[in-house]
Amino acid sequence: MRLIIDGRKKAVSHRGDIASLLKKLKVRREEVVVKLNGRLAPETASVRANDTVEVLRVVFGG
Amino acid sequence: MANPAGKLSKCFKCDDDAVIRLHYCERSLCAAHFVRMFDKRFRSTVREFRMISKGERVAVGLSGGKDSTVLLNCLHELSKDLPMELVAITIDEGIAGYRNATLQIAKKQAKKLGIEHRVISFKKEIGKTLDAILREQDTEHPTRNTGHTTRNTGHGTRNFLPCSWCGVLRRGLLNRAARELEADKLAMGHNLDDMAQTVLMNIFRNEPSRTSRLLDPPAKGPGFVRRIRPLLRTPEKETAVYAMVRGMDMNYKECPYAQSAFRQLVRSQLNDMEELHPGTKYKVLGSFLAMEKAPGEHPARARFTACSSCGEPGSSALCKFCEMTGKAAR
Ligand SMILES: [Zn+2]
Ligand SMILES: [Zn+2]
Numbered sequence: 244m245r246l247i248i249d250g251r252k253k254a255v256s257h258r259g260d261i262a263s264l265l266k267k268l269k270v271r272r273e274e275v276v277v278k279l280n281g282r283l284a285p286e287t288a289s290v291r292a293n294d295t296v297e298v299l300r301v302v303f304g305g
Numbered sequence: 306m307a308n309p310a311g312k313l314s315k316c317f318k319c320d321d322d323a324v325i326r327l328h329y330c331e332r333s334l335c336a337a338h339f340v341r342m343f344d345k346r347f348r349s350t351v352r353e354f355r356m357i358s359k360g361e362r363v364a365v366g367l368s369g370g371k372d373s374t375v376l377l378n379c380l381h382e383l384s385k386d387l388p389m390e391l392v393a394i395t396i397d398e399g400i401a402g403y404r405n406a407t408l409q410i411a412k413k414q415a416k417k418l419g420i421e422h423r424v425i426s427f428k429k430e431i432g433k434t435l436d437a438i439l440r441e442q443d444t445e446h447p448t449r450n451t452g453h454t455t456r457n458t459g460h461g462t463r464n465f466l467p468c469s470w471c472g473v474l475r476r477g478l479l480n481r482a483a484r485e486l487e488a489d490k491l492a493m494g495h496n497l498d499d500m501a502q503t504v505l506m507n508i509f510r511n512e513p514s515r516t517s518r519l520l521d522p523p524a525k526g527p528g529f530v531r532r533i534r535p536l537l538r539t540p541e542k543e544t545a546v547y548a549m550v551r552g553m554d555m556n557y558k559e560c561p562y563a564q565s566a567f568r569q570l571v572r573s574q575l576n577d578m579e580e581l582h583p584g585t586k587y588k589v590l591g592s593f594l595a596m597e598k599a600p601g602e603h604p605a606r607a608r609f610t611a612c613s614s615c616g617e618p619g620s621s622a623l624c625k626f627c628e629m630t631g632k633a634a635r
């Protein structure tokens with residue numbers, strides 16, 4: 244999969260849903276929204292090998 | 306055949322792909338059903354707290370960030386059913402590299418919706434920008450440092466909290482502008498996360514009178530425009546999703562001045578709790594509302610008097626605004 248987080252590309256291999264990906268990235272679910280192949284997706288959506296996942300921080304302060 | 310995970314990613318109400326999972330009620334929603342739920346909750350919150358009466362003039366604090374932009378759009382929608390006069394107020398604190406972008410978004414949003422828009426600047430009202438005030442503080446007390454530093458954005462380090470300064474000055478100017486615009490209400494973009502954080506912070510610091518202020522009862526004192534927070538039941542993440550789904554132009558840039566380390570800590574802990582125990586934020590808000598409604602003695606609500614210097618309402622003889630600008634002018 245292709246991952247973009249905080250506007251930067253990052254190499255990650257992941258099998259499973261978005262929730263477990265966020266855990267792996269140590270990103271709080273409450274503070275980001277995730278786009279799967281360009282579309283907003285719930286954390287329950289699973290990620291496949293050719294997917295592009297974009298993690299956007301929407302809650303700031305840290 | 307859809308696997309269980311795939312099924313969870315479908316809308317709870319229709320066959321469309323979900324855009325969000327609401328963990329606190331274990332439901333996923335598509336864009337259309339999410340917008341419908343969001344609008345319904347917004348309207349029922351306005352009704353529940355009797356925030357707006359027909360025909361009122363409502364000033365909206367419009368920072369240009371996601372929450373206030375969503376707030377303005379939702380109030381504009383609501384005004385089609387509940388007639389009200391909207392006027393947007395943006396405070397330009399003078400934060401280089403940050404405020405200009407959000408100011409442009411605020412202008413664009415107000416214009417798009419055909420809403421009267423006022424921009425009030427620190428520079429004009431107080432005589433200097435927030436950047437300048439903070440720079441002066443730095444040179445005045447170069448050695449004192451309580452650890453509240455900014456991010457590495459060239460805005461330097463300082464010995465007090467930019468956010469508390471900015472907050473007091475911004476609130477003062479917003480209230481004055483709303484009053485001068487003859488607004489009946491001043492709508493603020495605070496969301497569920499802000500509310501729950503503030504309630505917890507006040508508990509941790511044993512400052513119940515500050516918590517009482519959150520609902521801003523009407524009889525607060527002369528000179529105060531009653532503040533309303535129609536997004537108080539809306540999780541922060543959902544305002545972001547709503548803005549995206551509705552295609553609102555948004556700036557996700559953050560203010561270069563660091564927030565209080567304490568608020569950051571409470572936010573992180575609360576978000577961790579929410580993940581482990583979905584619905585925690587609603588429970589914090591719920592217990593605060595229950596305490597507010599409980600009969601009997603309430604924690605002392607600060608009494609408000611007119612400031613001896615500027616005449617604006619405040620909780621002491623010299624209001625916080627004058628105290629701070631006095632310091633700033635020194
Ligand atoms: Zn649906
Ligand atoms: Zn004063």
